[in-house]
Amino acid sequence: LERIAGLTQEEAKNMLIRKIEDEAKLQAIQTIRRIEEETKERSKALAREIISNAIQRSAAEHVVETTVSVVDLPSDDMKGRIIGREGRNIRALEMATGVDIIVDDTPEAVILSSFDPLRRELARMAIEKLVADGRIHPARIEDIVEQVKVELEEKIKQEGENTLVELGIQNMHPELVKYLGKLKYRTSYGQNVLQHSKEVALLAALMAKELGADVNVALRAGLLHDIGKAVDKDYEGTHTELSVELAKKYGESEAVVQAIASHHRDIDFPSVEAVLVQAADTLSAARPGARRELLETYIQRLEKLEQIATSFEGVAKAFALQAGREIRIIVDAQKVSDDRAALIARDIAQKIKEELDYPGQIKVVVIREMRAVEYAR
Structure with a gap:
C-alpha cells in the first residue's frame, strides 16, 4: 500500500488527521454560525417581547400641548x-x-x-x-x-409629590421634587415633559424587571433624565448637563447619575440600566403623535426673542406676544431714563434684525413705569 500510494504509513496518517481536522473545523464554524444566528433571532424576539410588554403595560396617553x-x-x-x-x-x-x-x-x-x-x-x-x-x-x-x-x-x-406617589419612589430631595413639578409646565416638541418623564421611568423599570436589572435605578434615572429642562433659561449648559448636575447636587446615586448622563449617548453606556433609560426615552419620544417639530421651532424662536431683550442692561422682564410679532419689554425705572428707554427699543430692534430670521416685522415696545409710593400714618 505504501508503495502504491507513494506515501509512508506516517505520512498517510498525518494526511488523514489533517483532513479530519479540516472537516471538524468546517463543521465547528458552521455550527457556531448557526448558533449565533439562532441566538440573534432569539435575542431579537426576546427584546421585541420585553419592549412590547413594557409598552402594553405602560399604556400612556398622548396629548400634544398647544400654545x-x-x-x-x-x-x-x-x-x-x-x-x-x-x-x-x-x-x-x-x-x-x-x-x-x-x-x-x-x-x-x-x-x-x-x-x-x-x-x-x-x-x-x-x-x-x-x-x-x-x-x-x-x-x-x-x-x-x-x-x-x-x-x-x-x-x-404638590404635582412633584403626586408623581413620586404614583411611581412608588421614596427618599427624593425636596428640591428635586419641586423641579419635577415644574416639568408639568414644560414641553419638548409639543410633548409634556413630566408626562414623558413618567413614561420613560415606567418603561425603563418594566424592562429592568424583565431583565433582572436594578428596577429602582432604572425608575429614578428614567424620571430624572430630563429634570434639567425645569431649570430656567438663564443657566448655561445642555439639559443633560443640567440634569446630571442636579442629580449629583441633590444626592442621587452614582448609578442614577451615570444613566442620566448617557441617555443621549454623550458618554458610553456604563450599565444595563443606562441602556434601558436610553431605549425608554427613544420609545416615548418616537410614538406616533407624541412630538411635533414645527411647534418646537416656533417656541425656540420666541424664547430667543425674549433672550435678546433680557440681555440688555436695565431690562426687568420681556414677553413675546402676538405669536412673536410683538416683544413687550419692561425696564427698571430706577436704572433707565425715558431717553435711554427709547435707545434700548432701537438697539433691541437692531439686534433682533441681525440675529433672528422672521417673516414680516416685529414690534418692539419698551415700557418704563415710574411709581412713587408713600404711606400716610
Whole structure:
C-alpha cells in the first residue's frame, strides 16, 4: 500500500488527521454560525417581547400641548369687565402675566395665548380668581397675580409629590421634587415633559424587571433624565448637563447619575440600566403623535426673542406676544431714563434684525413705569 500510494504509513496518517481536522473545523464554524444566528433571532424576539410588554403595560396617553388655554366665564357680560374702561384691565393682566388675552366671539370664554405653559396657568388661575371675586381693576389684578404666584409654587410642589406617589419612589430631595413639578409646565416638541418623564421611568423599570436589572435605578434615572429642562433659561449648559448636575447636587446615586448622563449617548453606556433609560426615552419620544417639530421651532424662536431683550442692561422682564410679532419689554425705572428707554427699543430692534430670521416685522415696545409710593400714618 505504501508503495502504491507513494506515501509512508506516517505520512498517510498525518494526511488523514489533517483532513479530519479540516472537516471538524468546517463543521465547528458552521455550527457556531448557526448558533449565533439562532441566538440573534432569539435575542431579537426576546427584546421585541420585553419592549412590547413594557409598552402594553405602560399604556400612556398622548396629548400634544398647544400654545393656548381657554378660561370659561359665567356669562359674556364678564368679558367687558375683563377688558375694563378703555382696555385698562386687560392691559394690566397682560403686563402682569406676560400672556396675550384674546376676547373674541367664543361664547362665555376668553383665550390665553403664550408659548410658556407656566405663564398661561398663572393667567388662567388669576382670571378665575378675579371672576369669582368680582372686583376687577388694575390694583386688584396686581394683588391677585402675586397671590396666584404663591399658590402656583405650592401647586408645582404638590404635582412633584403626586408623581413620586404614583411611581412608588421614596427618599427624593425636596428640591428635586419641586423641579419635577415644574416639568408639568414644560414641553419638548409639543410633548409634556413630566408626562414623558413618567413614561420613560415606567418603561425603563418594566424592562429592568424583565431583565433582572436594578428596577429602582432604572425608575429614578428614567424620571430624572430630563429634570434639567425645569431649570430656567438663564443657566448655561445642555439639559443633560443640567440634569446630571442636579442629580449629583441633590444626592442621587452614582448609578442614577451615570444613566442620566448617557441617555443621549454623550458618554458610553456604563450599565444595563443606562441602556434601558436610553431605549425608554427613544420609545416615548418616537410614538406616533407624541412630538411635533414645527411647534418646537416656533417656541425656540420666541424664547430667543425674549433672550435678546433680557440681555440688555436695565431690562426687568420681556414677553413675546402676538405669536412673536410683538416683544413687550419692561425696564427698571430706577436704572433707565425715558431717553435711554427709547435707545434700548432701537438697539433691541437692531439686534433682533441681525440675529433672528422672521417673516414680516416685529414690534418692539419698551415700557418704563415710574411709581412713587408713600404711606400716610
